[in-house]
Amino acid sequence: MRKVLPLILIVICLGASFVTLDFLPEIGDPSSKPNTHTTDYYIEHATTETNAANMVTAVIVDYRAFDTMYETTVMFIAGVAVVLILASHPERKNRIRFRKVRKKESRDGKPVYRTINKEVVIPLIEPMIMLYAIYVLFHGEISLGGGFQAGALLGMTYILDVMVIPERDSLIRLPKDKSTALGGIGTFIYVLTGILCMAGGGVFLEYEKLPIPMHALEKHSTGMLLVEVGVAICVMATIITILNGIMERVHFDDDTD
Amino acid sequence: MSMLMLEAVLLLALIAITLVVIFNKDLMVVVVTYCAFSFITMFLYIVMGAPDVAFTEAVIGVISTIYFIMTLRNIDRRCK
Numbered sequence: 001m002r003k004v005l006p007l008i009l010i011v012i013c014l015g016a017s018f019v020t021l022d023f024l025p026e027i028g029d030p031s032s033k034p035n036t037h038t039t040d041y042y043i044e045h046a047t048t049e050t051n052a053a054n055m056v057t058a059v060i061v062d063y064r065a066f067d068t069m070y071e072t073t074v075m076f077i078a079g080v081a082v083v084l085i086l087a088s089h090p091e092r093k094n095r096i097r098f099r100k101v102r103k104k105e106s107r108d109g110k111p112v113y114r115t116i117n118k119e120v121v122i123p124l125i126e127p128m129i130m131l132y133a134i135y136v137l138f139h140g141e142i143s144l145g146g147g148f149q150a151g152a153l154l155g156m157t158y159i160l161d162v163m164v165i166p167e168r169d170s171l172i173r174l175p176k177d178k179s180t181a182l183g184g185i186g187t188f189i190y191v192l193t194g195i196l197c198m199a200g201g202g203v204f205l206e207y208e209k210l211p212i213p214m215h216a217l218e219k220h221s222t223g224m225l226l227v228e229v230g231v232a233i234c235v236m237a238t239i240i241t242i243l244n245g246i247m248e249r250v251h252f253d254d255d256t257d
Numbered sequence: 258m259s260m261l262m263l264e265a266v267l268l269l270a271l272i273a274i275t276l277v278v279i280f281n282k283d284l285m286v287v288v289v290t291y292c293a294f295s296f297i298t299m300f301l302y303i304v305m306g307a308p309d310v311a312f313t314e315a316v317i318g319v320i321s322t323i324y325f326i327m328t329l330r331n332i333d334r335r336c337k
Contacts, residue, residue, distance in 0.1 A: 056309045136312075144308045152316040159323055239320060246327050 051217035052141035052224065060146070061224045065205040068227070069190050072234050076183040079238035083176050086245035122164050129157045133232075140228050141221060147228030151186075151235025158240050162247075176244040179237050186234030193226045260304065267301050284334050285326075292322040 025032030042059055052058040060068055133153035136145035158174070174182065194205040202209025207223030208216050274294045278287050295318030302311035 054309075144312050146309070149312050149316055152313070152320060156316065156320055156323075159320070163323070163327070242324065243327075246324060250327055250331055 049220075050141075050224075051220045054141055054143060054146075056144075057141045057146050057224065057228075061141075061227050062207065062220065065194075065227060068231070069187075069194070069205070072187050072190055072231050075234055075238045076187050079183050079241035080180055082242050082245040083180055087176050087248040118164055122160055126157050126160060129153055129160075133157070137228060137232050138225065141224055147231030148235050150228070151232035152239060154232065154236040155239030155243075158236070159243055162243065174237075174240050174244070176241060176248075179240040179244055181237075183234050183237035183241060186230045186232070186237060189230030189233065190227055193223055193230065197223070264301065264304055267297055267304065270297050271301075282336055284329055284332075284336060288322060288325040288329060291325070292318060295321075 025034070029035065042055060042063070046055045046058040046063075047053060050058040050062040052062065130153075133150045136153065137147060137150035140146035140150070158172075196211065197206045197209050198204055200209035200211040205223075205227075207220045210219045210223055212219065212222065214222065271294065274290055274297065277290050278294070281287050281290070295314055299311045299314045299318070302308070302314060
């Protein structure tokens with residue numbers, strides 16, 4: 001019975017999805033409903049209305065900004081869930097036991113030389129990744145990229161800094177409580193941009209009503225930039241939160257306890 | 258036609274990588290091969306004309322591989 005019931009459920013779900021597949025429009029069909037109304041509108045008006053050359057960013061952050069707000073919130077909630085599940089400080093005897101990793105020695109007894117000095121190479125790579133992340137963040141409406149990619153790159157820099165050279169004191173350390181709070185701050189920046197638009201007399205996330213003395217199109221660019229900064233901070237904090245959650249459970253060979 | 262051939266080759270490579278991931282016993286090999294999976298998916302996105310998604314795929318593929326390898330340090334590398 002315990003094996004039959006899931007099987008029946010799987011068959012029902014598969015059947016339901018195959019039945020509903022018929023109602024969906026074919027991929028690339030030029031006469032389907034979305035391709036005759038919304039797509040044409042976006043292609044014609046996106047650049048002139050939102051002042052963004054990258055149409056993907058225009059749709060994601062301007063036309064569909066309310067969707068993206070909840071996607072950012074989902075990222076934040078995922079980070080909180082990871083911390084709640086993984087970082088619960090299990091008893092030492094209940095922790096996962098780690099294997100002893102023996103140090104590599106060459107077969108003929110000669111010492112093994114390190115060909116790459118990682119303490120020099122990694123600090124050289126990190127600024128370039130961060131510079132690229134900032135470029136991606138600020139040029140999101142012109143070239144590819146945007147808040148999500150910039151946040152992921154920034155989080156990758158933190159992972160490199162913590163994982164590759166663990167003994168070095170890094171400039172910014174984010175423990176799990178601070179990184180979770182930072183994710184909330186990123187989401188808050190996003191919502192605050194929408195509320196600022198309401199303060200200027202518009203509806204939620206209507207960038208043309210931002211209370212700053214600028215041209216209407218420049219207001220669009222500024223609003224998109226503010227929103228993408230919020231998304232980048234939230235994504236970076238979520239990646240660091242997942243890293244912190246895994247680090248609570250992982251033992252490394254050079255751990256003291 | 259050549260674009261279709263390119264897509265076909267990439268999709269066949271995806272199937273081959275999936276078979277390696279399913280049937281390999283060494284989890285480290287599986288993780289690294291899974292990184293190659295996301296790499297080829299990135300090429301597919303570029304061929305299909307979505308560089309934005311390809312960029313996201315490249316970054317997230319690297320980060321998820323780092324997480325997998327961190328977790329692999331704690332469990333047995335070979336599965337029964």
